[in-house]
Amino acid sequence: MSDPFLRSGMKSHEIPADFIVDQRFESYTAADHETWSRLHRRQAELLRGRVCDEYFEGLAALGIAADGIPDFRDLNRVLKAATGWEVVAVPGLVPDRVFFTHLAQRRFPAGFWIRRPDEFDYIEEPDIFHDVFGHVPLLMNRSYADFVAAYGEAGLRLNDPADLARLARLYWYSVEFGLIETKAGLRIFGAGIASSPGETLFALESASPNRIGFDTQRVMRTRYRIDDYQQSYFVLPGFEAMPALDDATLSAAMASVRTQAELGPEAVLAGDRVLHRGDGTHHRSPRQP
Ligand code: HBI
Ligand code: FE
Numbered sequence: 001m002s003d004p005f006l007r008s009g010m011k012s013h014e015i016p017a018d019f020i021v022d023q024r025f026e027s028y029t030a031a032d033h034e035t036w037s038r039l040h041r042r043q044a045e046l047l048r049g050r051v052c053d054e055y056f057e058g059l060a061a062l063g064i065a066a067d068g069i070p071d072f073r074d075l076n077r078v079l080k081a082a083t084g085w086e087v088v089a090v091p092g093l094v095p096d097r098v099f100f101t102h103l104a105q106r107r108f109p110a111g112f113w114i115r116r117p118d119e120f121d122y123i124e125e126p127d128i129f130h131d132v133f134g135h136v137p138l139l140m141n142r143s144y145a146d147f148v149a150a151y152g153e154a155g156l157r158l159n160d161p162a163d164l165a166r167l168a169r170l171y172w173y174s175v176e177f178g179l180i181e182t183k184a185g186l187r188i189f190g191a192g193i194a195s196s197p198g199e200t201l202f203a204l205e206s207a208s209p210n211r212i213g214f215d216t217q218r219v220m221r222t223r224y225r226i227d228d229y230q231q232s233y234f235v236l237p238g239f240e241a242m243p244a245l246d247d248a249t250l251s252a253a254m255a256s257v258r259t260q261a262e263l264g265p266e267a268v269l270a271g272d273r274v275l276h277r278g279d280g281t282h283h284r285s286p287r288q289p
Helices: 030-047 053-062 072-083 096-104 128-140 142-157 161-176 197-205 216-220 247-258
Strands: 086-090 107-111 179-182 185-188 210-213 232-236 274-276
Touching: 030 053, 030 128, 030 197, 053 072, 053 128, 072 086, 072 128, 072 142, 086 128, 096 107, 096 142, 107 128, 128 142, 142 161, 142 247, 161 216, 161 232, 161 247, 185 197, 216 247
Parallel strands: 086 107, 179 232, 210 232
Antiparallel strands: 179 185, 210 274
């Protein structure tokens, strides 16, 4: 059995039960900071006119800049005052219950390690660039911040793995891969998109994927891909439309969704508000992500 936290350079016995570790800001090398700078410069440039305004507002307010990896102590002074959130360092993916517990208490677990130069364009596990550049700016937004905390609370209330999978799809298709309608047009807000140059262009501009109006029960039924760009993106009309996850609302939605068939990630339904019907070319052509 390989050690799942070797990626961070840590051994299992060094990791506490809540998985929170010190960021060890002083341990980043000049090469680590340079990787961050290159990623930041490339992505900030590409996101101009493609990401929602709230994202760049959060980035600026938090001082997340191209000059180097941010120190969580600096981020947390601003973030805590704004929405009550803080960023905590973790060595990698943490177990679901641990993840939900931190979110419910407004602690966002962020990988503290950064990808190697040879992994510049693709990593399997979230590193500090995905977590901090992708997610943290929008934790300055009240609606997004409240949704992520409510997601943690909801995860702790559920026990059935099938229900947890349905809940996770709401997070996947919004916080990770969501698009949003603005007066200026369609924009990105999902961190999985915002931290990936390839998916930034694909999600917004490719003819291949479907772009469908976000509907809570529809999304809860829809499986997703973890190994390639999404076949469907869901579009929120605004941050205030993030789904309600209080016990009464979620339980009612869950009861209804349990009676409905699951959907493949490529599905388009008669009742969908289709903004773009994808031609599916990307996922049909063999291996050219
Ligand atoms: N752990 N660090 C970290 N980051 C995540 O995004 C994460 C996780 N553990 C579980 C998880 N995500 C998802 O499977 C949950 O949404 C259930
Ligand atoms: Fe993420």
